[in-house]
Amino acid sequence: MKKFIDEVIAEMKKVSWSTKKELATYTGVVGIAVAVVCALIWICDTFFARLFHIILR
Incomplete structure (x- = not known):
């Protein structure tokens, strides 16, 4: 689980956030x-x- 969290944190640092x-x-x-x-x-x-x-009238 720790490896997964570490990888998520590493990927989130690569994200380009909008201004x-x-x-x-x-x-x-x-x-x-x-x-x-x-x-x-x-x-x-x-x-x-x-x-x-109009049609049904």
Whole structure:
């Protein structure tokens, strides 16, 4: 178990961590992408709901 922990610590020292600025930028990009995808889904859902309402009326 000690060998495993030592190897984990050694690997974690090799990790390249993001800076706070990079993290904030990436978080913003993800937030915008989620908003765009949500808007597209909402538009498609509204379109098909109205289409089916017209067809089934």
